[in-house]
Amino acid sequence: MHSSDYRYPLDPDPTRIRAAKIVIAGGFGVGKTTMVGAVSEIEPLTTEAVMTSAGTEHDDLSGVPDKTTTTVAMDFGRITIGPDLILYLFGAPGQTRFWFMWDQLHRGAIGAVVLADVRRLPDSFASIDFFENRQVPYLVAVNCFDGAPVYPEADLREALTIPPHVPVLLCDARDRESAKAVLIGLVRHVIDLHQRGVPVGLR
Amino acid sequence: MLPGAGDDPRGELVRPYAVTRGRTEPTRDIAIEAILVTTARGAQEAPYAGRHKQLIAQLCSHSPLSLAEISSHLRVPIGVARVLVADMASEGLLAVYQQSDDESQGERIEMLERILGALQRL
Numbered sequence: 001m002h003s004s005d006y007r008y009p010l011d012p013d014p015t016r017i018r019a020a021k022i023v024i025a026g027g028f029g030v031g032k033t034t035m036v037g038a039v040s041e042i043e044p045l046t047t048e049a050v051m052t053s054a055g056t057e058h059d060d061l062s063g064v065p066d067k068t069t070t071t072v073a074m075d076f077g078r079i080t081i082g083p084d085l086i087l088y089l090f091g092a093p094g095q096t097r098f099w100f101m102w103d104q105l106h107r108g109a110i111g112a113v114v115l116a117d118v119r120r121l122p123d124s125f126a127s128i129d130f131f132e133n134r135q136v137p138y139l140v141a142v143n144c145f146d147g148a149p150v151y152p153e154a155d156l157r158e159a160l161t162i163p164p165h166v167p168v169l170l171c172d173a174r175d176r177e178s179a180k181a182v183l184i185g186l187v188r189h190v191i192d193l194h195q196r197g198v199p200v201g202l203r
Numbered sequence: 204m205l206p207g208a209g210d211d212p213r214g215e216l217v218r219p220y221a222v223t224r225g226r227t228e229p230t231r232d233i234a235i236e237a238i239l240v241t242t243a244r245g246a247q248e249a250p251y252a253g254r255h256k257q258l259i260a261q262l263c264s265h266s267p268l269s270l271a272e273i274s275s276h277l278r279v280p281i282g283v284a285r286v287l288v289a290d291m292a293s294e295g296l297l298a299v300y301q302q303s304d305d306e307s308q309g310e311r312i313e314m315l316e317r318i319l320g321a322l323q324r325l
Contacts, residue, residue: 017267017300019236020318039325045275047235050282071280076271081321085314088236088269108234108302110315180325187319194312 020081021088022183023106025131026115027123031143031173032091033075035115038179040077040089048073051100072098074105089183094127102130108201111137111190113182115173118142118151121159128160137190137200139167141182229289235271235281237301239263239288245296252296255279255287260296267300 024032037044049072072093079087092098092105094114106112112131116124124140131138140162144150151159153168162168167189172178193200241249241264249260259273268276274284291297 017238017240018314019234019238019269019301020314021236045272047271047274047284048280050280074271076275078269078272079321079325081318085317086238086267086269087318087321088271090235090271105235108236110318176325180322184319184322187315187322191312191315191319194308194315 016084018085019088020085021090021109022186023109023112024089024091024115025094025112025127025138027094027117027120030115030117030120030123031145032093032115035113035141035143035171035173035179035182036075036077036089036091038174038176039079039183041079042077044075044077044091046073046075049101070097072101094123094130096126099130103134106134106136109136111139111186111200113186114138114140116140116142116156116160117145118149118156119145121156124160128162132163135199135201137186137193139169139182139186139189141169141171141173141185143173144170223283223286226286229282229285231289231292233270233285233289233292233299234301236269237288237299238267238269239273240267240298240300242295242298245291248294249291249296252291252294256291256296259287259291263297 024035026032033044051070075091077089081087090105092102114124114127114131140160142156157168167185169182169185171182190200241260245260246264249257255277258277262268262273262276270284270288271281273288274281277284288297288299292299
């Protein structure tokens, strides 16, 4: 990182535009893109990252025809907070094989939402482990699909081995108000961590 | 269309990097959410910088866009977009705004509170 370069200007533009991001992590089909779309001001867009078996996104691909490659598609949306501040929401697949890009994705993030499906709770374990290990602030939002059984929060915490300091919310990823409440819950949680002096952010 | 791309045993993956002449390393690290704005110089010179750079300069002159959006609009992987954008930043065609590591906690909390307020008003 060129950490001291806030901008790379040759143009004397006095405006400082900032971007912030929140990552929505979770297993395949859990509703990440649905949640992004519920609050985004644009239709969710897709971007792809490519890696080789060597495990780096920027690996030189020329002249190594036998390397296996993996493409990760990520859907994202945005919310303009003001003329100088834009919030991006990235839906990120949580499986460990995609972790090659997770450090970069989470660096500088406000925090993450782990979107969980009660019918497939083990899909969330990898994400929760990652955030615990890297000091990325996060909360767990349990997406309550139609017809899915509803469990008490204490049972969900126990099943997912979520530490007591991590908020757990129930949500409907399709519903704008519900998705908003999850994001608001995350930002409040992160502000609270800062104010209590808890180390926050990917290191 | 690149010559022989269809039967390249390395598959489709290699083709996107043709736009960077095979380079996969950007000249600087640019975050996926970094905001890009075409500079005055970029508006003047990008038309002569090749099709992709010209398109990037056009996209980022109307409204600020992130690296992720550029990748999506150009339909190239994020790594390819990063190489192009880093080049353009070095050439003074794009201004890149991203989070600074030396941001103070006060600045961080102020930003978080603005976001909280905006989400509550959505």
